[in-house]
Amino acid sequence: MRIEAIDALRHRIPRDEARGMRTDVIVYASEALMAQIRKDLSLEQAMNVATLPGIVGSSLAMPDIHQGYGFPIGGVAAMDCDEGVVSPGGVGFDINCGVRLVRTTLEEAAVRPRLRELVEQIFRDVPCGVGGSGFVKIGARDLERILVEGARWMVQNGFGEQRDADFSEAGGALEGADPAAVSERARERGLPQLGTLGSGNHFLEVQYVEEVHDETAARAYGIFKGQVVVLIHSGSRGLGHQVCTDYVSVMNQSMAKHHISLPDRQLACGPIRSEEGERYLAAMCAAANFAWANRQAILHFLRGAFQRIFGGAARLDLVYDVCHNIAKRERYEVEGRRREVLVHRKGATRAFPAGHREIPADYRAVGQPVFIPGSMGTASWVLAGAEGAMRETFGSVCHGAGRLLSRTAARKGRNAREERDKLEERGILVRSETRDGILEELPEAYKNVDEVIEVVHNAGLARKVARLRPMGVIKG
Amino acid sequence: MGPRDFEVLEHPADIGFRAFGGTLPELFARSALAMLSIAADPAAALPKQEYPLAVESGDRESLLVDWLNEVLYWFDGKRITFRDFRVTQFRDTAIEAVGMGEPRDPLRHRARLIVKAVTYHQLKIERRGGLWVAEVYLDI
Numbered sequence: 001m002r003i004e005a006i007d008a009l010r011h012r013i014p015r016d017e018a019r020g021m022r023t024d025v026i027v028y029a030s031e032a033l034m035a036q037i038r039k040d041l042s043l044e045q046a047m048n049v050a051t052l053p054g055i056v057g058s059s060l061a062m063p064d065i066h067q068g069y070g071f072p073i074g075g076v077a078a079m080d081c082d083e084g085v086v087s088p089g090g091v092g093f094d095i096n097c098g099v100r101l102v103r104t105t106l107e108e109a110a111v112r113p114r115l116r117e118l119v120e121q122i123f124r125d126v127p128c129g130v131g132g133s134g135f136v137k138i139g140a141r142d143l144e145r146i147l148v149e150g151a152r153w154m155v156q157n158g159f160g161e162q163r164d165a166d167f168s169e170a171g172g173a174l175e176g177a178d179p180a181a182v183s184e185r186a187r188e189r190g191l192p193q194l195g196t197l198g199s200g201n202h203f204l205e206v207q208y209v210e211e212v213h214d215e216t217a218a219r220a221y222g223i224f225k226g227q228v229v230v231l232i233h234s235g236s237r238g239l240g241h242q243v244c245t246d247y248v249s250v251m252n253q254s255m256a257k258h259h260i261s262l263p264d265r266q267l268a269c270g271p272i273r274s275e276e277g278e279r280y281l282a283a284m285c286a287a288a289n290f291a292w293a294n295r296q297a298i299l300h301f302l303r304g305a306f307q308r309i310f311g312g313a314a315r316l317d318l319v320y321d322v323c324h325n326i327a328k329r330e331r332y333e334v335e336g337r338r339r340e341v342l343v344h345r346k347g348a349t350r351a352f353p354a355g356h357r358e359i360p361a362d363y364r365a366v367g368q369p370v371f372i373p374g375s376m377g378t379a380s381w382v383l384a385g386a387e388g389a390m391r392e393t394f395g396s397v398c399h400g401a402g403r404l405l406s407r408t409a410a411r412k413g414r415n416a417r418e419e420r421d422k423l424e425e426r427g428i429l430v431r432s433e434t435r436d437g438i439l440e441e442l443p444e445a446y447k448n449v450d451e452v453i454e455v456v457h458n459a460g461l462a463r464k465v466a467r468l469r470p471m472g473v474i475k476g
Numbered sequence: 477m478g479p480r481d482f483e484v485l486e487h488p489a490d491i492g493f494r495a496f497g498g499t500l501p502e503l504f505a506r507s508a509l510a511m512l513s514i515a516a517d518p519a520a521a522l523p524k525q526e527y528p529l530a531v532e533s534g535d536r537e538s539l540l541v542d543w544l545n546e547v548l549y550w551f552d553g554k555r556i557t558f559r560d561f562r563v564t565q566f567r568d569t570a571i572e573a574v575g576m577g578e579p580r581d582p583l584r585h586r587a588r589l590i591v592k593a594v595t596y597h598q599l600k601i602e603r604r605g606g607l608w609v610a611e612v613y614l615d616i
Contacts (some may be wrong), residue, residue, distance in 0.1 A: 040488045067488045069597040069615060093593040093615045130590055131582035189553040199590040200616045201489075238552050241592040241615070245545050248596075252538060265537075265596035406486035407616070434588055476590065 001043060003027075003034075009459045012058075013047060020263065021050040027061040028393075028455055036404060036447060040067040042074070048263045049077050054084020054272075056334055056341050060393055062348055063455040064402030064447065068092075070266030073347035076396045079272060081329060081340045085260065086277045087269035088247040088284070090344035092325040095243060095284055096291035097202075097235030099371045100168070100321035101382065102299060103221075104306065106228045106314055108208040111471065112427075118206065118309045119429045119472040125305040126204055126298055128433040128476035129196025129237070136195040136297050143191055147179040150289030151321075154296040160303075164296060167360055168321035169350060172292040174328075178282035182239070183246050186283075190239025190290055195297030197234050199437060199476030201400075204298065205231045205373070206472035207380060213464040217366040217384045221319050223466050230316070231380055231468070232298050233373055235325065236291035243287045247280040272342055281327065288326060295321060319382075320360075320369040322349050324399045332394055343394045351385030351397040351462045359385075370462050374401045374449030376430065376441055376475070377423055380468040381453050388460030397462045401449035410445040411436065423473075432475040441475065482510035485611060491589075492598075492613035500536075501563035503601070503608040504571060507540060508547045508561055511614060515551060515591045520584060521559040523576035529561075536568040537599055540610060543571050544594040552591075555580040589616055 004012045006026075011034060013025040025046045029037055037043065042065045049071055050059035056078045065074030070089035079085055111118065127134050136159075138146070146153045151165040151172025165172035197204060209227045212218045223229070236243075251268035254276045255261070260269065270276035299318065306314040327344045334341070352359055352368040359368045367384035374380050378401070389395050416435045419442055423430050432438045456462050485492035493510040497503030512518045531546045533539040550556045558577035565572035592615040600611040 042488075069490075069595040069613065073489060131580075131585065131587035185549055185553055189549070192555075200592075238592075242549070242553070245593045249538075249542065253534065265599070268596075403489050406488050407491050408484055408486045436588055 009455055013043065015050065019047060019051070021047055023050050023055050024058045025050055025061060026058040027065070028459055029063045030451060030455055033063050033447065033451055033455065037065055042067045042072040045070065045072040046075055048267060049075060051263060052077065052079070052085055052087065052267065052269060053260060054080040056080050056339065057394065062398035063452045064398040064400050066402045068346065070264050071346040074398060074402060075346045076348045076394055077344045078341035078394045079344065081272055081342055084272055084342060085269035086272050086280060086327055086342060087267055087344065088244045088251060088280055089266045089268060090346055091244070091284060091327050092346050093241045093244040094235035094325055095240035096288035096323045097325045098291065098295065098321060098323040099231060099233045099373060100295050100299065101319040101371050102230040102232065102302065102316050103223060103319050104228045104230070104314055104316050106310065107226045108228055111228045114309055115429055115472055118305065119431050119474065121305040121309055122204060122302060123431040123474050125301045126474065127196045128199065129193050130199050130433045130476045133192035134195035135301065138194065143187055144179050146293045147182060147286035147289055148177050149173050150292040151296040154293045159300040160296050164299060164318045167318045168292055169323055172296065172321065173289050174285040176282060177285035177289050179286055181279045181283035182243060182286045186239045186242035186246065189242045190237055193237035194294055195301065196237060197298065197476050198237055199434065201441060202234045202476055203376065204474040205376065205470050207231055207468040207470050210379065210467045210469040212466045214384065217465045220363055220366045221369055221382065221465065222317065223319070223382065229468060230302060231371060231373060232295055234295055234298060236287045237294060239290045240287040243283045247283065250276050250280070284327060288323065292321065322371060324349060330395060332390065341394065343396065345396055347399045348396045349399045350395055351383070351389045352395050353385045353387045353390055370397055372398060372400060372449065372453060375443040375446040376470055376473045377426065377428060377443035378449055381449065382465040382468065383456070383462035384465050386460050386462050389462060393461055397456045398452055401446040401452055403445060404447050405445040407440040410442055411439045414439050428470050428473060430473045430475065434476065437475040481506045487613055490614060490616045492611060495610045497608045500608055501566040503610050504540065504543055505561040505563055505573070507610050507612060508544060511544055511547065511591060512551065512558060514614060515589060516557060516585055516587050518559050520586065521557040521577045523559045524578040527556060527575040527577065529575050530572045532570045534569065536601055539569060539571060540601060540612065541594050541596060541599065544612065548591060548594060550575065557585050591616060
């Protein structure tokens with residue numbers, strides 16, 4: 001594999017026709033991150049993405065890139081809406097896995113003395129759903145509406161405030177959802193799981209704002225130093241997983257018909273303008289809406305938990321909610337021409353700059369908020385989308401720190417209780433439904449989030465607004 | 477379920493397994509148990525009921541993925557946990573089996589991890605030294 005350094009932050013893997021690549025791969029990374037990235041198959045996977053029919057621009061790799069299935073995690077690929085393909089694996093099994101940041105009216109000093117109580121309360125009120133189901137009791141008819149209306153249905157039915165939906169990407173509901181494209185199996189898996197966090201890297205974290213880097217943006221987002229905030233990371237649960245499973249199978253069966261051959265079956269795709277492609281996108285939108293409804297239910301239960309501990313003194317407002325796994329139709333200037341493309345973001349975040357009309361009016365002067373969770377022992381970041389993302393990365397940046405160790409390697413030689421005590425000594429309380437939940441997500445398992453942020457900040461894709469430190473972690 | 481029936485494989489973000497079987501039907505049954513061992517503990521499930529499972533697919537590899545996705549749907553969607561499987565019919569494009577298990581009870585059946593889906597990533601089914609071997613990666 002030939003890798004050329006473009007500058008200190010950008011690397012190119014030139015198009016290799018022998019491998020069927022239709023375009024280059026561009027990797028955003030420092031030299032140090034590049035050395036880590038080269039240890040797994042993620043760059044091979046980014047090269048495979050470059051073989052997909054109709055890819056526009058380059059196959060992009062963010063600094064948090066790591067090996068996934070088919071697509072790498074931390075990958076961005078834009079497809080021509082007329083001649084390109086859509087790949088369910090390019091969105092991922094957890095459709096609209098995403099994060100929302102909630103700001104509170106409380107400061108760290110007020111929360112610290114009651115932190116254990118708060119964490120226990122949240123753990124009771126916000127189920128992880130690893131072994132059991134959630135607390136949202138809805139019927140099949142309600143689910144039908146949720147698949148179309150997403151977070152909007154939730155706020156209209158007592159699970160939040162109108163502002164919550166307004167301050168979510170796409171207003172908390174994507175247009176184009178068709179519940180008929182979602183299988184009975186997907187509904188069956190999803191229905192009892194609404195309002196649950198899930199396991200793996202999903203979490204709910206009580207954090208405080210450690211430092212503010214951009215006062216103007218922080219003020220616009222309602223964030224200040226010392227403030228307690230909550231970061232929620234979850235997705236579309238079993239409903240989205242089943243939608244992806246169903247359509248990977250549909251695409252695998254129809255690829256021969258569409259004369260598509262691929263280096264990896266997990267990339268299975270179909271033309272955007274085909275029955276299979278259109279149906280998948282209609283189902284994907286429905287699953288994305290379910291994910292927004294899920295995060296909305298979690299926010300509702302979180303408000304209840306804060307209320308029980310701090311009473312009326314605690315007010316919780318949503319700063320914003322962004323997707324990590326999604327395919328969206330957006331318009332960009334490509335080689336001097338305005339084009340509509342389908343942007344696949346697989347472990348990547350939309351990062352629209354100041355002035356973009358899809359950003360809520362309150363934030364339009366500073367750019368879209370972007371949240372980058374680090375690991376549970378380190379830090380998370382609030383960024384603001386910048387112009388560079390529009391020019392170079394189809395309005396996208398990274399989504400996390402990126403894994404360094406496998407789950408098995410992270411567990412090896414470690415004891416969950418000891419690790420929990422170590423985190424507690426550093427002022428971080430962890431509550432997990434499963435033993436492995438803690439061990440597999442330890443800080444040592446992840447790259448340094450600050451290094452990842454430096455790259456996107458210095459490359460002009462997004463700018464630093466604030467650094468957040470964890471206080472309490474709830475995990476599946 | 478002995479230690480030689482399957483082993484866990486590493487993946488940077490997720491997890492996989494390598495299962496072994498004397499025959500393809502045994503390999504498929506052990507692959508399902510390997511996946512359920514990652515999600516929970518099959519040994520904690522009592523074989524109270526028999527559930528018929530049947531899957532058809534285009535080829536042997538996709539049959540394995542579709543079979544495991546079927547078992548996962550029963551586990552995550554129908555909330556049935558299995559202790560063992562008896563394969564009654566098998567060819568490269570179709571499998572029929574009986575799953576022995578019971579409805580999931582959060583108090584008795586401790587869950588380990590939520591398995592989201594079964595992937596085609598580096599999927600392998602091959603014969604090695606008289607044994608059938610399958611390698612499968614799961615999305616966690």
